[in-house]
Amino acid sequence: MVRVGFLVFNLAGPGGTSRSAITQANALAARGHDVQMVSVTRSADRPTYDIDPRVRTEFLVDVRDGHRTDPELHRRPSLLVPPRWDPQFSAVCDVALEERLPRLAPDVLVTVTPSLLAAAEQLVDDRVVLVHQEHRSSSDRVAGLEPLLTYGARADVVALLTESAAAWLAEQLGDAAPRLVVLPNPLPQGYVPRSRLDDPVIVTAGRLVGEKQFGHLVRAFARIAPLVPDWRLRIFGDGPQRGQLQALTRKAGLFDRVELPGTTHDLAGEWAKASVAALCSRAEGYPLVLQEAMAAGVPAVSYDCPSGPREIIDHEVNGLLVVPGSEEHLAATLLRVATDDDLRRRLGEGAVATAASWEADGLAQQWEQVFAEAVAARPKGAGRLAARVSAGSTTQGARPDVGGTDGPGDWGHATPAQARRQVLALATSVADDVTDEWFVVPGVAGAAPVVVVPLAARAAYLRALATAAPPAYLGLRDPGDHGWPERRGPVAELAQALLRAMTPRIVLEPWPTSGGSASLLGQGCAVEVQFWAEGLGGDLVAPEPNAYVTRAARGSATAKRRVEGLDLPSLPLMTLPTLAETSVEVDVVYTWVDGGDPSWAERQQQRLADWAGQSGAAASRASSGRARFESRDELRYSLRSLHLFAPWVRRVHIVTDRQVPPWLDAEHPQIHVVDHSEILPADALSTFNSHSIETALHRIPGLAEHFVYFNDDMLLGRPLGPERFFDAAGRFAVFTAQHLVGLGEPGGQPAYITAALRNRWLLQEAFGIAVTRHLVHAPYPQRVSVLAEVAERFADDVEATARAPFRSETDVSMVSSLAPFYGLMTGAAYEAALESTFIDLATTNVGLVLEQALQRRQDAVCIGDHHDYAMEMAKVDRLVADFFERYLPIAGPWER
Known part of the structure; x- marks a missing residue:
């Protein structure tokens, strides 16, 4: 026999929690146990539900009309259970609980709400074994969450109604979790009439x-x-x-x-x-x-x-x-x-x-075992905290959430484009095995493509997916719709677990981390599978909005749509581009120099000697210092970022001065090496001024109308579509920064500010509009026609800049400021946002910043060099080289 106490809030109320507790108490009493029920309040003359006479009952606070005592205490908030936890408690409850609970002496005390658990933990004798029964869907409810997470770890046992609730609590409490068990509520005892199922x-x-x-x-x-x-x-x-x-x-x-x-x-x-x-x-x-x-x-x-x-x-x-x-x-x-x-x-x-x-007597037998094991597990004379600390985590009975966020260390060195194709091929091949009514909704503007399967085939799809052979890098995600917690797991394991569910979406995607680090495939490689339910008219109904339709007739005529290199069935409407997409061809332009090349350095020194008389500023570090021309193979890795994250780029033009990197296959069909002499006038050569080179980029032979300008120290950080740079009308994006240009006249300022001030003055004169901010130092989308228009409209300033071989006070920054703002003012561009990280190699915490960038939370990264360093240059070189190889480990097809 076990002495069992139940602590409930209102034994006389009609609530389901009280009813379940009474049913359990009755069943345990019928099996010969000493059972006592303590109710904090009493709201009626007799309980709503029948209590076995063998169960002793006790009410602490009378709240019946005409019986309420000490109204002032009733109005005061509880100090034991704060109102944010449970507003039913008041100061009068505190007084009653403080007087009674220390004198309770069952072997096991069962609490049935988190607030009662908190009160019991604070007031009940430490030698009493504390078992908490959680009657709610805890992961979805806010009220009561705090006391459960605060005091749940101090209980001997926490019982939950479902495996999913137990998995959630195990995750929340981690190693501090007590023993967790899963037991359902019992059905009320007595005769249950059965329906004949003939009354409509x-x-x-x-x-x-x-x-x-x-x-x-x-x-x-x-x-x-x-x-x-x-x-x-x-x-x-x-x-x-x-x-x-x-x-x-x-x-x-x-x-x-x-x-x-x-x-x-x-x-x-x-x-x-x-x-x-x-x-x-x-x-x-x-x-x-x-x-x-x-x-x-x-x-x-x-x-x-x-x-x-x-x-x-x-x-x-x-x-x-x-x-x-x-x-x-x-x-x-x-x-x-x-x-x-x-x-x-x-x-x-x-x-x-x-x-x-759910028969009460059968469940009572299971509770007997739980109580007996909890009592036996408590060392003789030990208090709850001492027992919990010595026992450690004992979450028997709870199933942890399927999987986690970390995948296998070996992701096979697939590129994101290859992964997208592999994942989509897997998702569609499984669909093809189970139904002939599936189709694909193409991803629009970076969204994942969606494989649509009728809900009636959901179970068959999941079973087939569970027996498929996915790549090692692939996991399955339950996106956590409608209050369910999101979870991720191995494909086979989670697909099997979801068979008991009816959630309408799953996501096949690479694990976000691999071997403890952010995965190269962790973003932009997902494929969603949606199970569309059949509506009353027979149509398939989408579970959430997409770019095209909310429903589709079963058996609709399908057309072929090429998605990630695969020809897949889709609806005719979905074969057309939308206004969220761009179909223009896009090139990339780089300006690059290797300052370590002796021939180039000799030309620079000669030009500097010739120019010094015309501009003393040319000899300054800002204009001709080593940091402006230092090469750490940034171009190699920036090109790798295009290969990995922007495979849609048509051609890459590398503008340079009689130099070709030794690792670059200049004959590769996607590579076009452009010498300064091809685009700049002869009297502008040789130039060592990026502003000068920018004035002539629109003259590159064969350059697409739409292109993105990269400095060689700019890297893409995750997959981006052309829509991030150009809209459906062909306008180009301008990524404005929060950094203000400020007041002042050109002169006596850093070169980029001097150029920005001159740009602002020119645009103000032309349009009467003030430019107040700089642009993000990240890839710059451009249009050839707009650059040509700017060069013609501001010819004197552009030509002067073109012929300044070093940065000067008369420069405009044409591609990186003047043309983008001109585009905004003329309607050729639109303002947009790009998540970019600027990494200053001169700072003391450069190693930490580089490690943070490896989490791949940004669209682009810029490696900013400097004339002075906070640590030895050799160490900076090692840190940067290590970062590049970890961030962009896959060689481009143009590397020798």
């Missing part, structure tokens, strides 16, 4: 509040009402949304077919009159409404909401799960059950078989 009534029950979403059920019933004229909908319960539901019923013209009879004390009898049980909550724990309906042999139709329905309903065996939140799928499912007598009977038989596992 759909029944549901619960408090009429927003979380129950009874409006969904009314609207779904309204859709099918004309098709099943004999059927009625009956909603038991009361609450603040009663008036809203009545108005909704009247609006639908169903005042004689949707019933709101209020609460009932004989719900078991009402289930015997029902033929379908419906549940459309936003979230549940382990809904007693489904348990009681199944005990009466009534098949259940329920949203797959967190967290109980999928653990209770075995789809097509004892009920039917519905895509959460989908009123159309709910309507179609209700219609199916209402019009198929054989289906109702088959599901009803399955429901009765399932309900046998």
Whole structure:
């Protein structure tokens, strides 16, 4: 025999938690245990639910009308349980609990809400074994979360209703988690009448509040009402949304077919009159409404909401799960059950078989074992904290979430483009194996492509996916829609786990990290699979918006769409580009120099000697210092970033002065090496001024109208589409920065500010508009025609800049400032954003900044060199070389 105490808040109330506790207490008392129930408050003369006479009951605070004592204490907030945890507690509860709980002496005390757990942990004798029963879908509810996470680790055992709730709590508490067990609520004891399933009534029950979403059920019933004229909908319960539901019923013209009879004390009898049980909550724990309906042999139709329905309903065996939140799928499912007598009977038989596992005496036996093991696990005389610390984490019974975020260390050295193709090929080949009605929704503007599969083939798809042979780098993600926590796992394992669910989306994607580091494939390589439910008219209904349609007729004529190099079935509309896409050809232009080349250095020194008399500033470090021309093979890695993250680039033009990197295959068809002499006038050569070179880039032979200008120290950080740089009309993006140009006249400022001030003055004179900000130092989209127009309109300043061999006070920065702002003012460009990280190699924390950049949270990275360093240059060189190889490990096809 075990002495068991139950601590509840209101034993006399009608709540499901109190009812479950009473049922457990009655069953344990019937098995010979000493059972005591302590209720913090008493709101009625007698409990709503019958309590076995062998169970001792005690009420601490009387809140009945006419019996309330010490009203002042009732008005004061509780210090034991703060109002944000549970507003039902007051100071009078504190006083009563502080007086009574230290004197309770059961072997095991069971708490049934997180707030009661907090109170018990603070006041009950340490020698009492504390078992907490969590009755809610904890991961989806805010109220009560704090006390559970604060005090849950101090309990001896925490019991949860579902495996998903146990996995969530295990993840939240980590190594501090106590023993976690999963046990459902018992069914009330006594005779349960069984439905004959011949009365055309759909029944549901619960408090009429927003979380129950009874409006969904009314609207779904309204859709099918004309098709099943004999059927009625009956909603038991009361609450603040009663008036809203009545108005909704009247609006639908169903005042004689949707019933709101209020609460009932004989719900078991009402289930015997029902033929379908419906549940459309936003979230549940382990809904007693489904348990009681199944005990009466009534098949259940329920949203797959967190967290109980999928653990209770075995789809097509004892009920039917519905895509959460989908009123159309709910309507179609209700219609199916209402019009198929054989289906109702088959599901009803399955429901009765399932309900046998909730029999109170059988569950009481399992509780006996839990209590006995908890008592035995507590060292004699040890308090709760000492016992927990010495025991460590013992989360037996809880299944951790499937997988994690880290994949295998070897990702096969696939490029993102290769991975996208492989993943899409896998997703579509599985679809092809299970149905002939699948099609692809192309990804638009960087969105993942979507493989659409009818919901009816969902289980077959998941089973086939579980037996497929995916690449080692690939994982599966459940995106966590409708309140479910997101989770990620190995493809086979998570696909198998999702068979009991009815969530409409899964995502096949590479693991975001590999071997503990951010994966090269961790972004931009996903393929989503959506399971579209069949609506009432037979159409397939999208579970969420996409760029094209919300529904599609089954058997619609398909067309072929090329996606990631694969010709795949799609809808004709989806073969056309949208306004979110760009179809222009795009080139890339680099300006590059190797300052370590002796011939180049000799030309620079000669030019500097010739020019020094005309501009003393030419000899300054800002104009001709070594840092401006230092080469750490940045170009090699910047080109690798194009290969990996922008494979759509047509051609790469490298503008240089009689130099070709030794590692570069200049004959590669995508590479065009352009000498300064091909684009600059003879009297501008030789030049060592990037501003000068920028004035002539639009003259590159064969250059596409649309191009992106890169400095050689700029790297892409993750996959980007051409839409990030140009819109459907061909306008180019301008990435403005928060850094202000400021006040002042050209002269006596850093070269880039001097040029920005001159640019501003020219544009102000031309348009009467002030430029106030710099641009992000990142790749610059451009158009040849706009540069030509700028060169013509501001010819004197552009020509002067072209003929300045070193940075000077008369320069304009044509490509990196003047033309972009000109484009904004003339309508040829639009303002946009790009996540870019500037890494200053001169700082003391450059190693840390480089490590942070390896997390790949940015679209672009710029490696900014300097004239002075905070550490030895050799160390900076090693850090940068290591970063480049880790960040961009795959060689481009143009590397020798």
